[in-house]
Amino acid sequence: xxxxxxxxxxxxxxxxxxxxxxxxxxxxxxxxxxxxxxxxxxxxxxxxxxxxxxxxxxxxxxxxxxxxxxxxxxxxxxxxxxxxxxxxxxxxxxxxxxxxxxxxxxxxxxxxxxxxxxxxxxxxxxxxxxxxxxxxxxxxxxxxxxxxxxxxxxxxxxxxxxxxxxxxxxxxxxxxxxxxxxxxxxxxxxxxxxxxxxxxxxxxxxxxxxxxxxxxxxxxxxxxxxxxxxxxxxxxxxxxxxxxxxxxxxxxxxxxxxxxxxxxxxxxxxxxxxxxxxxxxxxxxxxxxxxxxxxxxxxxxxxxxxxxxxxxxxxxxxxxxxxxxxxxxxxxxxxxxxxxxxxxxxxxxxxxxxxxxxxxxxxxxxxxxxxxxxxxxxxxxxxxxxxxxxxxxxxxxxxxxxxxxxxxxxxxxxxxxxxxxxxxxxxxxxxxxxxxxxxxxxxxxxxxxxxxxxxxxxxxxxxxxxxxxxxxxxxxxxxxxxxxxxxxxxxxxxxxxxxxxxxxx
Numbered sequence: 306x307x308x309x310x311x312x313x314x315x316x317x318x319x320x321x322x323x324x325x326x327x328x329x330x331x332x333x334x335x336x337x338x339x340x341x342x343x344x345x346x347x348x349x350x351x352x353x354x355x356x357x358x359x360x361x362x363x364x365x366x367x368x369x370x371x372x373x374x375x376x377x378x379x380x381x382x383x384x385x386x387x388x389x390x391x392x393x394x395x396x397x398x399x400x401x402x403x404x405x406x407x408x409x410x411x412x413x414x415x416x417x418x419x420x421x422x423x424x425x426x427x428x429x430x431x432x433x434x435x436x437x438x439x440x441x442x443x444x445x446x447x448x449x450x451x452x453x454x455x456x457x458x459x460x461x462x463x464x465x466x467x468x469x470x471x472x473x474x475x476x477x478x479x480x481x482x483x484x485x486x487x488x489x490x491x492x493x494x495x496x497x498x499x500x501x502x503x504x505x506x507x508x509x510x511x512x513x514x515x516x517x518x519x520x521x522x523x524x525x526x527x528x529x530x531x532x533x534x535x536x537x538x539x540x541x542x543x544x545x546x547x548x549x550x551x552x553x554x555x556x557x558x559x560x561x562x563x564x565x566x567x568x569x570x571x572x573x574x575x576x577x578x579x580x581x582x583x584x585x586x587x588x589x590x591x592x593x594x595x596x597x598x599x600x601x602x603x604x605x606x607x608x609x610x611x612x613x614x615x616x617x618x619x620x621x622x623x624x625x626x627x628x629x630x631x632x633x634x635x636x637x638x639x640x641x642x643x644x645x646x647x648x649x650x651x652x653x654x655x656x657x658x659x660x661x662x663x664x665x666x667x668x669x670x671x672x673x674x675x676x677x678x679x680x681x682x683x684x685x686x687x688x689x690x691x692x693x694x695x696x697x698x699x700x701x702x703x704x705x706x707x708x709x710x711x712x713x714x715x716x717x718x719x720x721x722x723x724x725x726x727x728x729x730x731x732x733x734x735x736x737x738x739x740x741x742x743x744x745x746x747x748x749x750x751x752x753x754x755x756x757x758x759x760x761x762x763x764x765x766x767x768x769x770x771x772x773x774x775x776x777x778x779x780x781x782x783x784x785x786x787x788x789x790x791x792x793x794x795x796x797x798x799x800x801x802x803x804x805x806x807x808x809x810x
Contacts, residue, residue: 313665313693321537323467330468330587332665333598343466343473347582349664351469353606354585359456361508361603362478362580365500371452371480377434378457379425384433385645389556391432394525398461400427400473427460432526432551432577435481436559443483443573445564450493451483459581469586470810478580483523483561483573487552490574494550497578498531501546509584510601510718511591512544512726513536514757514805516782521769524577528552534781534805536726537590540756542781542807545587548578586810591722596693598667601718602711603641607648608662609707611635614656614675618809619629628674631684631700640708641715664693669714670707671695690714690721729756732803736794743776743808757781757807759801763793771795772806783806 314332318325330336335351347355363373380404394512402425404417430435435453443451456478463471480497484490498515498640513533523530527549534542555561556572565571592599600631602608613628615621632647639645648668650659656673663671664687673685673695684703687695688710698706733739743755755778762768762780772778787802 313661317595318538326590327468329593331597333667335585335589335598336468336469338466340592343463343471345468345472345474347476351585354588354600354604355582357507357604357606358584359478362500362504363454363456366454366478366480367657368541369452369496370450371454371482371499373455374453375455375457376431376438378428380428380431380434382424382426384437385426387433388526389746390554391526393480395429395461398429398463400460400462401425402427408725418573420568428457429459429461430577430579431455431481432555433559436561436575437553439481439483439573439575440560440562443561443563446485446566449483449485449563449573450489452476452480452481452493452506454484468797469582469589471587475582477579479577479579482576483556485563485565485571485574487574490552490576491550493576494531494548494578496531497576498533498546501548501578501580502533505533505535505545505587506719507585508601509588509591509604510715510722511545511587512719514782514784516784517803518547519764519766519769519780520781521766522548522763522780526552526554532782534807535587535591535730536722536757537587538725539590540729540807542757542805542809543583543587543590544781544809545584546578546580547611549576552805553576565684576774593667594692594716597665599689599718600667600669600670602715605667605669607668608640608644608646609635609648609670609672610668611647611649612650612656612659612663612671612673613651614673614678616656616675620676623679624674624676627679631672631674631704635703635707638664638704638708640711645707645711662688664689669711672703678740688714690717722745726757730759730807731756731772732759734761734794739794739806740776743778755808759803760806761791761802762804763791763796763798763800765796765798768793768795776808778806778808779807781807
């Protein structure tokens with residue numbers, strides 16, 4: 306069999322982490338850039354991961370009483386102007402439609418024609434258009450709570466695109482709810498944050514910190530923003546999901562009113578929350594290695610790739626028949642509440658080339674079956690969480706063990722990521738130590754330095770601004786449990802608890 310290619314992914318993580326990431330995406334055939342700058346095509350393997358993310362989350366949303374709907378892609382410019390903070394927060398990222406058609410000029414060149422009375426914004430987020438419609442739907446306290454989610458695409462004009470992490474157009478879900486009281490809306494905000502955290506950890510095997518954003522990092526127009534933050538293998542943070550308590554800001558801007566139980570007219574209390582295809586980028590950077598992509602079994606489009614090895618034509622039929630039966634047997638077993646997803650790869654490729662393609666795609670299990678395996682009643686299988694190692698096992702034993710192996714892999718990936726985060730999280734009690742921690746020339750590996758720093762901060766925003774300017778470090782979140790009071794490392798004043806600092810995507 307073909308041995309391991311030299312530098313399966315080149316460069317390695319340690320040599321050039323950003324380029325390693327791009328090469329993992331490319332070698333796994335997840336996505337690629339398109340002729341439209343900043344936009345990507347998500348290819349079948351990548352879209353299969355997204356479908357599994359979407360389906361699992363959709364079930365979680367519906368189990369908490371939310372229903373799906375769909376709202377317009379275009380938003381009148383005047384709608385964004387209703388909420389001042391909101392329009393300021395998104396103005397520079399908006400794509401704007403100003404004309405309704407194209408007409409050929411005297412040279413046959415198509416030119417925009419039919420100027421619109423009011424420009425339309427291509428959806429960057431939907432609070433304002435959904436608020437307009439919610440104002441029609443909500444009349445009485447009996448209409449509440451209103452719990453709506455939509456799966457959609459959005460456009461934010463990204464100047465420095467990177468596949469899955471930052472693209473001009475991306476896929477996401479956005480939940481929007483209206484409640485009769487602030488307490489109910491705040492509880493909804495917390496519920497959805499915990500839903501995201503549960504999904505990230507149980508399905509993506511990605512440990513996350515839960516907390517609140519500072520005022521400077523808050524969603525435009527929100528009263529508070531809660532978030533989950535994950536550590537990538539270069540020790541940077543990735544914001545993996547957000548949940549916003551919007552108070553009555555959007556209700557007052559959009560006119561979402563209801564008659565209360567005592568007959569008094571009141572403004573609704575609203576929330577919004579969302580995750581996107583950025584989760585795939587987080588999954589890649591949490592688990593993948595220098596052999597390529599690693600996909601946690603629960604979101605893998607295929608759990609097991611069955612690979613016939615047929616060096617001689619005369620043995621091909623028997624091997625293929627055996628692989629077909631093996632695929633059926635594996636597919637009749639359950640993992641994570643669904644049948645194991647099996648793909649029989651009978652392409653006419655050299656065994657080693659075929660195997661390495663699946664390794665780079667991150668399929669959890671590969672199973673190779675050749676003439677000798679048939680004689681011995683064995684299979685040759687590899688677990689992607691163990692790099693490119695492979696071992697022999699009895700065929701019947703492997704079929705019986707496969708659901709448990711997948712469960713063990715899911716747990717192993719989470720435990721490994723959690724151990725990495727804990728090893729690279731440090732309580733820091735002086736400004737000098739903090740600056741050293743995030744300064745590349747002071748690190749043993751300049752290309753991979755820093756991590757999560759837990760520090761006391763008096764909540765004065767001037768220190769937050771200084772960190773961004775000096776170190777490109779931001780306050781990722783104020784943890785749900787910030788711990789004991791202490792002394793701010795910047796001012797020496799009283800600190801209500803530690804916050805999480807990190808460089809980020």
